[in-house]
Amino acid sequence: MQPLSHLESFVRSAEALSFSAAARQLGLTPAAVSKNVARLEAALGVRLFQRSTRKLTLTEGGERLFREIGGALGTLADAVAGLAQDGGAPAGILKVSMGLAFGRAYVLPHLAEFLARYPAVQPDWHFDNRQVDLIGEGFDAGIGGGIELTQGLVARELARIHIVATAAPSFLAGKRQPRHPADLAGLDGIVRRSSPTGRVRSWTLRNRAAEEGAVETRPRLVFSDPEAMRDAAVMGLGVALLPMAFALPALESGALVRLLPGWYADNGPISLHYPSKKLLPAKTRVFVDFLVERLREQDFARRMLGN
Template identity: 40%
Template sequence: MAGVAGAQQFLAFAETAKHGGFAAAARRLGQAPSTVAKSVQRLEEGLGLKLFHRTTRQVVLTPDGERLFQRCQRVLTELEDLHADAAGARAAPTGTLRIDLPIYYGKRFVLPLLAGLQQRCPGLQLDVSLTDLQVDLVREGIDLAVRIGHLRDSTLVARRVDSQSLQLCASPGYLATRGTPRRLEDLAQHAAIVFRLPNTGRDRPWQFRRGGRAVELQPHAQLRIGESEGLVEAVKLGMGLCQLPDMLVADAMARGQLVELLPGLRPPPMPIHILHAPGRLLPARVRVAIEALQALRHQGNAPAA
């Protein structure tokens, strides 16, 4: 398999895998669904591999298809960058940058940097996703993502740009009624507000550091909320204690609406990374975005680790 026909078959396969069906891939490629399906079938025949499980409603990658898709994504990214070089696009990045951001951190810190980037690069379009879900960058065709917390093992390239600390908080009104906890053991006597992790639906445990050792508590929740700014409002209303990112509660702390509890047991700061797919070459749009997001190092409120 060689030449333009072979390249088209790999492109048809990659777009089908990315979008979960021949019809969606055909719309992206400007072809008929039957043409895309035939290209994928010829690729399977040429490789001697079954790349998709087909149903009447969707196609799902086989294990062989998953492995090929990962390799195709890297190759297509590098080809795109080579085309950009040939067109002289390095000096003026163009095209669509797809970026995935945590909701609060993205709105508060990243969007202002992206606004500046777009002013400097008017040929660049932005497709921004604001979600606290952990999506698959390669499968969703995302160029760049910002992630908060320690990363799981991954083939993605990670660059640390910031950090945030967690603070146990309550409102003055709540403390006046229920008293102020002085030790970890006192927390069992208080109402707990917890963050429901969007990926798993589980409660995020509270984390502390006592005597140089990490301590994790799973409080009995009086209230669960799956959105960070909603947690802040609940704590301000006196509904209980909650452990929250420092940058999320800084304004409320400054206004006296919230009080930090057990500050001497605050856990170490959590890292914040920007992530992208591996490859020897990065598209110009991704490279300039990474350079712009380096400014995040100076914007977070977390103390140095």
Template identity: 55%
Template structure:
């Protein structure tokens, strides 16, 4: 029977295109990964990689072996991790989430999660982008405002509503806007999409079903919502930001909401994860933790920008 370490080293080297990248993912040295792969090749009696100083490429035999392994290695890893901890959820948990959302809502509850699941090792990635769960090796991600592949499993957590905010100091002496068209008269802190390079244009709506474009002057242009929020707090203009990003600042009074009955609906904040017939215990534990957090703290209700 081939060792799990040898198989892991082979699969990760194939996935990431080199021993060094595989070593970083596995927490080993490149030399150790190279030795494991060489031992696997020696035991099998075939060469699995073409090696050069510049890159690593699978041989035909390596391609066939990688396809034959399929998803069985991941299932085996999960089974070993859980069995070694007497059935408790265990292993490295790699999750992606936005910087502000993760720091404000998920990170403060991490201590409770770790006390409940001491054998899970969180590997949280704070990033404002949509990740490829399969290709990048994530167990789950939290995000919104984009379309998800049909192959993924999705749990809807809350509406993703964008609202207009500014600091009290900025609004002092200025006319309060009545509808989204009035934002044209105020300094705009706008978002440039990192994916398309274009300025994001928002259509706002209200409970009566009316819709109106929010055409802001491009006074300040940023590519990150956290920077936009900071600029708004500093009194530099009006920003259109997601409710989770501004809720703490609205509570503290460092920001005020303009146009309280208007919001832009960008869909839902979702927790998504690979579609698997046997979900690892660590991923199931994280899903349950996040769903319970939203239920207990009524986050779906608090994140809604709509007012009746």
């Protein structure tokens, strides 16, 4: 029987295809993880990884071993962790990734209550508008939209994010109120450039009657950040098509006005992602349940709809 530390170093390295990422999860140095894997290879007489200066890949033997023990080892580790936590409160560092504006507006306000309830949990929250590798980078959870679900992750949908047309009252002064997306043509637009592709985003809005209409404003400003788009719209600089998560505070305060009520584009779900383990660490489980409950109490999912 191989030492559990050797097997766990192999499995974590195979999940992330990185000794460094495995080391961060296990609290070891990359050299220690590499040495554990090398000792396992020596004991088995099989090379498990092809190593190069740029990447780590599994050999055929490594893939077979990973398929056979990966899930079982995860279940064993979780069972031990769960048993250890049965007699005490959730504890430990809670590493979560979330978008900058979304995290500040919809997650951070609940932090004081979460800490009061779970004082032994230490949040390590990363506010960053990028898709992280949850398993490879050692995150306990992530919050975001447009995230590709990779193997080993599950998602709890928090809401559908609808895109709506907005503008400041000062911008609309003296202008005819649009009744159809085509009526936005010729108006100054604050448009978004997609960071991954570099292309300017275009939108087709629809309503409950299943009618559709393309939005073709005259690009006046091009931004890569929806929060900056909202702020520019509040300044009266043009029409902005915004996710409801960013538009809602300004709509509620009156700083922005909703154009074309009932027309929207569905930009997909915003979800809470975490590793798919039968027994989640207590710190992750309570965070997931806590945030889902708080957003449900605020009717968050309905408020994100633009229809």
